Amino acid sequence: MAGCVFCAISAGEAPASLVHEDEVALACMDVHPINEGHVLVVPREHAASLAELDPEAGAHVFRVAQRVAGGLRESGLRCEGVNLFLADGEAAGQDVFHVHLHVLPRFEGDNLLIKPREGFGRPDREALDDLAARLRL
């Protein structure tokens, strides 16, 4: 899509430090890394959101991310753990509206905090069953 940085990278029209590319997806270094070694996995076909994403492209993005995670652990970079993270929608922190999965190397004391909503207690089984019924696929 015109004006989309990930479409431009996919087309070879914008610079990127590529870790992987195949017909369906590419992986490149994030230019705003949270930790050293922060990689993005991006489906080539433009999809602004999960709702627009071809499920098979999504499945492949996960395959690539799993391989990148393995590579990070073997890279010699400081990587004692890995987070996979995807933001779908502005309320979830999405900033570039072409789906992308973050692969984040983690280490003890890196100060990356994921802070839960305050005051949200543990629901009982009945409440969970009610929610499950509403969400059943």
Next chain:
Amino acid sequence: MAGCVFCAISAGEAPASLVHEDEVALACMDVHPINEGHVLVVPREHAASLAELDPEAGAHVFRVAQRVAGGLRESGLRCEGVNLFLADGEAAGQDVFHVHLHVLPRFEGDNLLIKPREGFGRPDREALDDLAARLRL
């Protein structure tokens, strides 16, 4: 695996509020939700880490998570966005050592904070190219 809560759920031997199950994966409500509607997608076969996970099971976990995300947006629960999140390793915040992908409904003002490492600046292209070369698949 004996003593693993997700293996017990998969075998029907521990309670769970199921959203989905198929031959490869299941989805259930998290009993320690961060937001209302917090779902976990779990491969049935025990894998403590991404390194142990069958890549095709991983790809399927993502397919299920994408469908759960769509369901959350249509559920009537407050869901203006969705995060997918996976913690691999203790340093990444993993607490249950059977791979699971979180599907988190998000909304404006929910106060879920993801706080980057302080003082980690934007690297230049040369630094990113060097990292990409180390991580190339």
